[in-house]
Amino acid sequence: MKTEVLIIGGGVAGLSLALTLARQRIPVVVVEREEGAGHLYKGELLQPKTLQIFKRLGMLERVKAEMYPLEAIHTREVGRGREELLHVLMDYSVLPEHAMAAMIPHDRLRELLLKEALTYETVQIVRPAVFLNLQTSYTARIKYQNEIHSITANMIVGAEGRGSKIRKIAGLTFKRQSYNHDFLTFSFACPPELTEGEMIADEQRFLGLFPLPDKRVRSVLQIRPGEYKQLKQAGPQAVHEHYARLEPRLDGYVQTVTDWKEIQLMFPVRQTVSRYYRSNLIVIGDAAHSVHPMAGEGMNLAIQDADILGELIGWMYQTGKSTDYALFHWFEDVRKRRVEYVSWLSHLFARMYSPTGRAWQRLRLSAIRALVQNERLHDQQMMNISGLGLIPFQVKDGLHLFFRGKRTILQQHVFTKKDDYPWLATGGVNNDDN
Numbered sequence: 001m002k003t004e005v006l007i008i009g010g011g012v013a014g015l016s017l018a019l020t021l022a023r024q025r026i027p028v029v030v031v032e033r034e035e036g037a038g039h040l041y042k043g044e045l046l047q048p049k050t051l052q053i054f055k056r057l058g059m060l061e062r063v064k065a066e067m068y069p070l071e072a073i074h075t076r077e078v079g080r081g082r083e084e085l086l087h088v089l090m091d092y093s094v095l096p097e098h099a100m101a102a103m104i105p106h107d108r109l110r111e112l113l114l115k116e117a118l119t120y121e122t123v124q125i126v127r128p129a130v131f132l133n134l135q136t137s138y139t140a141r142i143k144y145q146n147e148i149h150s151i152t153a154n155m156i157v158g159a160e161g162r163g164s165k166i167r168k169i170a171g172l173t174f175k176r177q178s179y180n181h182d183f184l185t186f187s188f189a190c191p192p193e194l195t196e197g198e199m200i201a202d203e204q205r206f207l208g209l210f211p212l213p214d215k216r217v218r219s220v221l222q223i224r225p226g227e228y229k230q231l232k233q234a235g236p237q238a239v240h241e242h243y244a245r246l247e248p249r250l251d252g253y254v255q256t257v258t259d260w261k262e263i264q265l266m267f268p269v270r271q272t273v274s275r276y277y278r279s280n281l282i283v284i285g286d287a288a289h290s291v292h293p294m295a296g297e298g299m300n301l302a303i304q305d306a307d308i309l310g311e312l313i314g315w316m317y318q319t320g321k322s323t324d325y326a327l328f329h330w331f332e333d334v335r336k337r338r339v340e341y342v343s344w345l346s347h348l349f350a351r352m353y354s355p356t357g358r359a360w361q362r363l364r365l366s367a368i369r370a371l372v373q374n375e376r377l378h379d380q381q382m383m384n385i386s387g388l389g390l391i392p393f394q395v396k397d398g399l400h401l402f403f404r405g406k407r408t409i410l411q412q413h414v415f416t417k418k419d420d421y422p423w424l425a426t427g428g429v430n431n432d433d434n
């Protein structure tokens, strides 16, 4: 089999890239190990930039029909006597163009992307099929229906998640960081009064609650390493107690989860590659970077990678430079800085919620209060997590913790077309006016 672009991995990164290339009529083959979309929890929060990309891809209305819009995330701290110590809002409505975030089940999003990609004749999905290795840097060996097949392509994209083989074959080194906590996650019927995102912490643990479109709520509970075993021995009621203590409104709802099979354990990891490509091999999504899930960014970074790389590859074909692989530097130039900043922010959030004890909680409380109650810093933070633009925090921003600075005009910091697709300014074709 021959194609122009071979994508290993049909997760959100691989499928978004396939769709972006398909819209530009570039032949693409996606090799995916799993038969279906999978039912594991793998990130459900869509940030505003990702929704903007779906608009460009012409599928925003279909995503909207399946998503739950989130306009704000409440951040709360509770004390030993269950009294509320802090309640602040991370408000998406301050962002330009009525931006918002949204929740969508991961498997539904993958299905939507797949369905959309398959409407183009230039896309082929081979699954369940496992990528084994490369014969040459243009020919991949895959196992499909118990036979070994070869697929030859001009470019090969590793979109196979954290354990990427393409990254390894290309010799792209990465740094890995693990954390001193794990998470439990499951969804259950949502109490009707819970209509926005909630992040609730006490001095021991953290609970995230995010309403889903099917009247359910996704929950994420931080636990200590080794605690999973203890909780499993104690039974699901031990988990219910933590939930009901942190958020009494969940009492009577969380108890509907009675089987450990419904509860997923997740280990946060942070990985960052030093380079994104070598010759015609390039990595995107979790293959290039996985981030701590605290800020709900991994899926978004993957889709945003696909957008930038897809547009770059399209331009390389349009301008007759499809084998000039050095041009992949544009992808790295645009994405590396943004990804590393967001990854650092997620890491910072994780560090804020890791240590336990009253003294640490008071410290965290002051930090959150300073950040979120100061309009300037709040807006800056919302911009950074939204993906719409980047306003890195600087040392001088510390002054705004003490003095109320002027509010930043966020519109001025929204990524322009030139920021997102800088190669277009060097000349060549561009047929996208969105």
Ligand SMILES: Cc1cc2nc3c(=O)[nH]c(=O)nc-3n(C[C@H](O)[C@H](O)[C@H](O)COP(=O)(O)OP(=O)(O)OC[C@H]3O[C@@H](n4cnc5c(N)ncnc54)[C@H](O)[C@@H]3O)c2cc1C
Pocket (backbone or CB within 6 Å): 008, 009, 010, 011, 012, 013, 014, 031, 032, 033, 034, 041, 042, 043, 044, 045, 129, 130, 131, 132, 159, 160, 161, 162, 165, 266, 284, 285, 286, 287, 290, 293, 295, 296, 297, 298, 299, 300, 301, 302
């Ligand atoms: C438990 C958990 C919770 C998360 N929570 C959030 C969140 O709240 N918000 C958020 O934005 N992100 C979250 N993430 C991260 C998010 O899920 C990932 O960043 C995102 O899925 C990355 O997409 P991807 O397509 O790069 O990789 P993946 O989703 O990992 O997809 C990779 C695909 O490649 C396939 N594959 C792997 N190896 C091979 C092979 N050899 N041959 C063929 N196919 C192969 C896999 O089957 C898979 O379908 C979470 C992740 C996990 C694990």
